[in-house]
Amino acid sequence: MLRRLALTAAACFAALAAAPAATALPVPVPVPFALPGHWLPDPQLRDRLTITVSDSGARAAEGTHRLTCTPAGGTHASPQQACDRLDRLAADKRTPFAPVPAGMMCTMQYGGPATAHITGIWQGKSVDATFRRTNGCEISRWSALEPVLPHTVG
Template sequence: MSRRFSLTATAAFAASLAAVAAFAPTAAAVGPFGLAPLPLHSPLQEQAQDRLTVTVVDTNVNRADGTYELRCAPAGGTHPEAVSACTRLDELAAEGKDPFTPVPQGQMCTMQMGGPATARVTGTWQGRSVDATFSRKNGCEISRWQNLVPVLPAARG
């Protein structure tokens, strides 16, 4: 009886391996951990594309004021420096920084005026909704603005 059980178990195991092999990727397509590699470009990446609307006023920079669309992955839209702006956003994402976070309440900031420029950025970045405002009314806000150049233009005071 033990021998019959052993033969039955072995046959069942072999049949299950054959069934799995029929649906598994070929050996050439399997990566080092037995998983098929993901394609370099997938429909999920298109859905996660960064799309921002940037509105800038009072920069005192010729032709910098206005409303621009910025799309990344691939870079595009009406933003005048789309490639550089997307590169900067990629750098910030790689550093794990969220450039759209406002200055914390009660933060000590130098009392300096960087000019009347203001900006609003809305849309989607890194799969999250963005609705951020920027100004140059003190040292913290100037630093925050400068961190996003060239997404925001290099404004003059």
């Protein structure tokens, strides 16, 4: 969509430059807009995530929430604490959205039915990660992201 906008704007400016000054008419430039229920994030925001949580046992955390950082905001229950956690992980050079490596030995414990799906941008990189609490490695991944993800009781 941004590419189409840029190409349209470039074509409009080229047409204006080629037209004689006396006959030049203003040319409308398309502006992106948000339809009701759609979210267009500010391009200046570095971190913007959509977090969908289910079966966590934390009623307030269930559903889909948005988190923006720099500045902290969105519909997340604790945006400042969540952004602070992401900042700490970045300072430690940790990648919290990476999956459990293939072949990793994980304890066989069950942390409950909670699931979460996180999409968006973090540190300028695309995020599409799924979290569960089905074994020790997955529980550890989830816990490392609290309070971005809600605290659960397995």
